Amino acid sequence: xxxxxxxxxxxxxxxxxxxxxxxxxxxxxxxxxxxxxxxxxxxxxxxxxxxxxxxxxxxxxxxxxxxxxxxxxxxxxxxxxxxxxxxxxxxxxxxxxxxxxxxxxxxxxxxxxxxxxx
Amino acid sequence: xxxxxxxxxxxxxxxxxxxxxxxxxxxxxxxxxxxxxxxxxxxxxxxxxxxxxxxxxxxxxxxxxxxxxxxxxxxxxxxxxxxxxxxxxxxxxxxxxxxxxxxxxxxxxxxxxxxxxxxxxxxxxxxxxxxxxxxxxxxxxxxxxxxxxxxxxxxxxxxxxxxxxxxxxxxxxxxxxxxxxxxxxxxxxxxxxxxxxxxxxxxxxxxxxxxxxxxxxxxxxxxxxxxxxxxxxxxxxxxxxxxxxxxxxxxxxxxxxxxxxxxxxxxxxxxxxxxxxxxxxxxxxxxxxxxxxxxxxxxxxxxxxxxxxxxxxxxxxxxxxxxxxxxxxxxxxxxxxxxxxxxxxxxxxxxxxxxxxxxxxxxxxxxxxxxxxxxxxxxxxxxxxxxxxxxxxxxxxxxxxxxxxxxxxx
Numbered sequence: 001x002x003x004x005x006x007x008x009x010x011x012x013x014x015x016x017x018x019x020x021x022x023x024x025x026x027x028x029x030x031x032x033x034x035x036x037x038x039x040x041x042x043x044x045x046x047x048x049x050x051x052x053x054x055x056x057x058x059x060x061x062x063x064x065x066x067x068x069x070x071x072x073x074x075x076x077x078x079x080x081x082x083x084x085x086x087x088x089x090x091x092x093x094x095x096x097x098x099x100x101x102x103x104x105x106x107x108x109x110x111x112x113x114x115x116x117x118x
Numbered sequence: 119x120x121x122x123x124x125x126x127x128x129x130x131x132x133x134x135x136x137x138x139x140x141x142x143x144x145x146x147x148x149x150x151x152x153x154x155x156x157x158x159x160x161x162x163x164x165x166x167x168x169x170x171x172x173x174x175x176x177x178x179x180x181x182x183x184x185x186x187x188x189x190x191x192x193x194x195x196x197x198x199x200x201x202x203x204x205x206x207x208x209x210x211x212x213x214x215x216x217x218x219x220x221x222x223x224x225x226x227x228x229x230x231x232x233x234x235x236x237x238x239x240x241x242x243x244x245x246x247x248x249x250x251x252x253x254x255x256x257x258x259x260x261x262x263x264x265x266x267x268x269x270x271x272x273x274x275x276x277x278x279x280x281x282x283x284x285x286x287x288x289x290x291x292x293x294x295x296x297x298x299x300x301x302x303x304x305x306x307x308x309x310x311x312x313x314x315x316x317x318x319x320x321x322x323x324x325x326x327x328x329x330x331x332x333x334x335x336x337x338x339x340x341x342x343x344x345x346x347x348x349x350x351x352x353x354x355x356x357x358x359x360x361x362x363x364x365x366x367x368x369x370x371x372x373x374x375x376x377x378x379x380x381x382x383x384x385x386x387x388x389x390x391x392x393x394x395x396x397x398x399x400x401x402x403x404x405x406x407x408x409x410x411x412x413x414x415x416x417x418x419x420x421x422x423x424x425x426x427x428x429x430x431x432x433x434x435x436x437x438x439x440x441x442x443x444x445x446x447x448x449x450x451x452x453x454x455x456x457x458x459x460x461x462x463x464x465x466x467x468x469x470x471x472x473x474x475x476x477x478x479x480x481x482x483x484x485x486x487x488x489x490x491x492x493x494x495x496x497x498x499x500x501x502x503x504x505x506x507x508x509x510x511x512x513x514x515x516x517x518x519x520x521x522x523x524x525x526x527x528x
Contacts, residue, residue, distance in 0.1 A: 056276075057283035059237040068298075070236040072280070092203035092287035093237060098295070112285055 048087045052111040063105035075109045124160050127173040132253030137225035144202040146278045148185050156180035200282050205289030227342045228288045234306035235286045242277040244310040262328040263313050301407040304348045307335045326363040347404040350397045351411035357391035358418035372515045376427035388422045413442040432462035449477045465494040481510035497527045
């Protein structure tokens with residue numbers, strides 16, 4: 001079994017930009033603690049975990065009538081509809097979109113990964 | 119009239135310079151400002167120092183220095199900014215600096231394709247294309263799209279950030295994808311064009327002249343890709359429509375096609391558009407988008423070449439609309455067909471063709487229905503339809519026209 005955990009909203013955590021450097025360090029500490037907890041547990045393997053860029057940098061890809069359509073922004077029904085994910089390195093969006101055309105014609109959200117190392 | 123050499127070089131070379139600087143530095147956030155600074159510096163120094171022998175190279179060198187200054191400042195501050203994604207082939211050759219006197223045309227195509235990438239919102243892509251490819255000042259773009267200048271500036275900045283953030287490449291895609299991307303370039307240019315003719319308030323004529331910038335955008339891409347049917351058809355369509363700009367408004371009032379003074383139409387543009395429709399690329403198999411633009415241009419040609427409204431070949435126009443609806447059965451297409459049908463076979467035929475056509479966001483269907491009811495002598499129904507159109511109309515010039523028509527019913 002494998003699981004995808006989506007950190008989908010801020011909840012009771014305030015927006016990242018409002019954190020002081022100390023608070024950011026504490027949050028990053030929790031992520032590290034999670035990593036360590038996963039590593040220490042038998043049978044658990046953390047395959048991939050990344051922070052995603054803001055939804056405004058996402059692209060939604062749909063196939064309609066056999067045609068690929070791109071629209072700006074995240075896919076609205078992402079919470080109900082998320083069926084899986086890939087983490088792929090590609091030189092740019094066009095190469096990635098080309099590759100994704102090989103998959104079954106799911107609706108997909110493409111979110112760039114950002115470097116959040118402090 | 120003297121030609122301002124700076125304005126000329128900006129007009130002719132802005133896109134190539136932007137493309138060249140992007141290929142070299144990959145910093146979309148710096149290139150536009152640096153070029154703007156270089157143009158300002160030229161405006162200050164050229165009048166005294168004289169116009170340099172190679173003005174484009176001067177602007178390129180000055181803009182490059184600005185970018186290098188910024189990069190040094192950033193290096194000191196140790197801030198790492200994300201870089202524009204550049205396709206592998208370009209990234210390799212881009213290491214060596216090209217001489218701006220021998221500019222690589224492909225870089226301009228890369229710029230055009232990047233600005234009109236389908237992953238950008240269409241309005242943002244249109245605005246960005248005018249700014250980056252043509253160097254149209256942001257206040258003019260804001261006026262074209264009827265938004266405040268600050269809104270447009272923010273929209274352009276956001277689009278640039280998104281290109282870098284989403285990984286939209288500065289590159290030319292595979293041949294399998296390129297036709298669809300050229301279609302998007304055409305749609306992007308046409309959106310800018312129609313924005314200038316969208317009902318606004320105030321100085322409508324000025325905005326129509328800004329539509330000419332969208333034509334310039336298409337011309338610059340046609341120069342790079344002369345065999346693209348969609349661009350040839352679109353250029354023809356735009357030229358036919360644009361040729362009527364001076365006849366559209368008289369004394370601040372809208373003049374409809376049948377009442378326009380055909381002497382005011384720009385005949386040279388009509389002739390150019392007609393010649394474009396004879397281009398052999400339109401005889402070969404084309405994309406759906408190209409076919410739709412071709413049919414719309416053929417309809418525009420019927421109007422442009424008819425000696426008067428009454429002597430228009432209306433049955434032929436209806437036939438072209440039938441073909442267009444066969445390709446894309448849109449409500450606006452059916453509305454246009456109903457108008458043509460009313461001219462060809464009388465208002466009753468037009469009214470019948472309007473049955474079931476709905477476009478919630480516009481007053482146009484009610485306005486056309488009112489006009490056709492009035493022509494067929496149903497004055498009470500016509501008044502009701504005019505009232506309906508007036509309630510939905512947001513444009514002063516058009517409202518005045520509708521009120522006048524309603525009053526003429528007595």
